Amino acid sequence: MNLHLPRFGKEIHIVIGGAICFLAINVFLSTSQVAIRFLLFRFNCLGLLVFSEVTTALSILMLATAYLPSGFCGGLYTGYKIKENLRIILIFPALIGFAGLLILRIPSGYGDLSNLNIVGEIFMPLSASIAGSYVGGYTISPKEEKTDPEKK
Amino acid sequence: MAILSLGVISYVIIYSALNTHARGDYFKLETEYVELDFPRNWVAMTWKDLNRSGNRYGLILTPMDLRASIFLMIYDENATKVYLKQNNIYDAFSSITFEVERIYNWSLEKNRDAKLDFVKNGTLNVSNHQANFTMFTIEGGYIDENQQRYNWTWMYISWIDDKLWQIALQGEEADWNKAYDNFNYLLNSTETRWKK
Numbered sequence: 001m002n003l004h005l006p007r008f009g010k011e012i013h014i015v016i017g018g019a020i021c022f023l024a025i026n027v028f029l030s031t032s033q034v035a036i037r038f039l040l041f042r043f044n045c046l047g048l049l050v051f052s053e054v055t056t057a058l059s060i061l062m063l064a065t066a067y068l069p070s071g072f073c074g075g076l077y078t079g080y081k082i083k084e085n086l087r088i089i090l091i092f093p094a095l096i097g098f099a100g101l102l103i104l105r106i107p108s109g110y111g112d113l114s115n116l117n118i119v120g121e122i123f124m125p126l127s128a129s130i131a132g133s134y135v136g137g138y139t140i141s142p143k144e145e146k147t148d149p150e151k152k
Numbered sequence: 153m154a155i156l157s158l159g160v161i162s163y164v165i166i167y168s169a170l171n172t173h174a175r176g177d178y179f180k181l182e183t184e185y186v187e188l189d190f191p192r193n194w195v196a197m198t199w200k201d202l203n204r205s206g207n208r209y210g211l212i213l214t215p216m217d218l219r220a221s222i223f224l225m226i227y228d229e230n231a232t233k234v235y236l237k238q239n240n241i242y243d244a245f246s247s248i249t250f251e252v253e254r255i256y257n258w259s260l261e262k263n264r265d266a267k268l269d270f271v272k273n274g275t276l277n278v279s280n281h282q283a284n285f286t287m288f289t290i291e292g293g294y295i296d297e298n299q300q301r302y303n304w305t306w307m308y309i310s311w312i313d314d315k316l317w318q319i320a321l322q323g324e325e326a327d328w329n330k331a332y333d334n335f336n337y338l339l340n341s342t343e344t345r346w347k348k
Contacts, residue, residue: 041193041216045170047179050196057165064158131154 013081014089018096021074021129025101028066036061059120063128070097071132072139079137090137094129178337185209185226189341191334206231213338219296220323220331222338227316235316244310245284251308251318252288259293263301267291276309278319279344283311294324302326307335317344 036058040046048054074093082089102122116122173179178189183198190196194215201208207228214221227235241247252268259266271287286308293304303325310318319342321328321335 044193045174045179046193046216047190047196048166048169048173050179050181050198051169051173053165054169057162057169060158060165061162064155064162068155068158 010082010089013078014092015096017074017078017081017093017133018100020077021070021093021097021133022100024070024073025066025097025129026104028070029062032062032065056120059124063124067125067128068132068135071129071134072136073132074129075133075136075138076140077136078133079140083141086137086141090133091130094126094133098126098129178341181211183209183211185345186211186224187341187343187345188338190338191215194334203231205234215331215334218323218327218331219294219302220321220327222319222321222331222335225318229314232312232314232316236312243284244312244316247312247316247318248284248286248308248310251310252286252306255306256290256293259290259304262295263292266293276339278309278311278317278339279342281311281313281317281344283309283317283319285309289325296324305329307332309339 037046037049040048049058071094074097075090078090078093079086173181174192175189177192179192179196180187180189181196190213194213196214197212199210201210208231209226209228211224212221213223236242236247239247239250241250256266256268267290269289269291271289273284273286275282276285277283286306288306288308290304290306292301294302296302304322305325305328306320306322308318308320310316319339321331323331
């Protein structure tokens with residue numbers, strides 16, 4: 001039985017990049033949320049969490065501390081392993097990681113579309129993950145996408 | 153750079169919210185139905201239960217270090233009519249009696265030996281509304297995660313204008329006593345309003 005594994009080399013690395021992104025999102029999200037609550041409690045202002053502007057600020061902070069870095073981690077691996085077509089490929093680790101996060105949240109009632117804030121809970125975090133993935137991918141192999149002027 | 157910018161933006165928003173809402177050791181919470189002050193380190197949560205038969209608005213406040221909490225529930229005109237009709241209730245006092253019975257029955261499901269003791273009934277003024285209240289303790293009604301039984305103490309306040317208002321402080325007896333001063337402060341700072 002011939003599996004032709006080398007043909008799937010890129011896909012496997014993309015999936016592994018997505019898995020890294022998914023794991024990193026979960027670790028960074030839970031760590032950031034615990035850290036923020038701890039800090040607010042230490043500064044005697046835990047009650048701030050009830051105000052909508054603070055909720056918005058924390059969503060922005062999560063982009064910075066969880067979604068961007070996790071996309072970066074997934075992109076870093078994918079960019080290290082794959083050197084071609086990064087412009088298209090680097091979107092996938094973030095998509096896979098974020099899709100995994102959404103699936104994981106469905107049992108906790110996240111799939112209730114009537115209460116879902118599409119911009120705040122899907123569009124912004126996904127965009128941040130994708131941006132992080134591109135930054136990570138091009139950090140590790142910055143020149144692969146550029147065309148060589150001498151070849152032309 | 154992006155991470156730093158987002159972090160700075162979040163900090164500025166949180167800091168400005170802190171300056172806007174802080175009133176000494178309390179935060180001023182303003183919702184569409186009520187204004188009140190609550191201690192800065194308490195966890196607060198609001199929710200809405202919107203239905204065709206009427207809407208309910210809730211607020212829960214919990215100190216991190218005490219086994220006690222305060223909740224506030226407001227039924228709009230339609231929800232009030234439905235609640236009164238469904239439960240065969242005519243005034244605030246009978247709504248308190250109904251809720252006490254419900255809480256006690258729930259306690260009996262957890263502990264068959266639970267015993268209900270009424271401590272005090274009366275009226276008080278909340279935001280220029282004459283409200284009924286009752287204080288009661290359910291002996292052995294509070295069961296913690298280690299299955300230890302404690303006395304479960306409640307102060308249940310209710311009044312009806314065209315809407316039904318319910319405010320309660322509940323908790324394990326010793327912690328309830330510790331939270332009681334803050335509950336009184338909250339009651340005195342409460343101002344009802346309706347922007348629906």
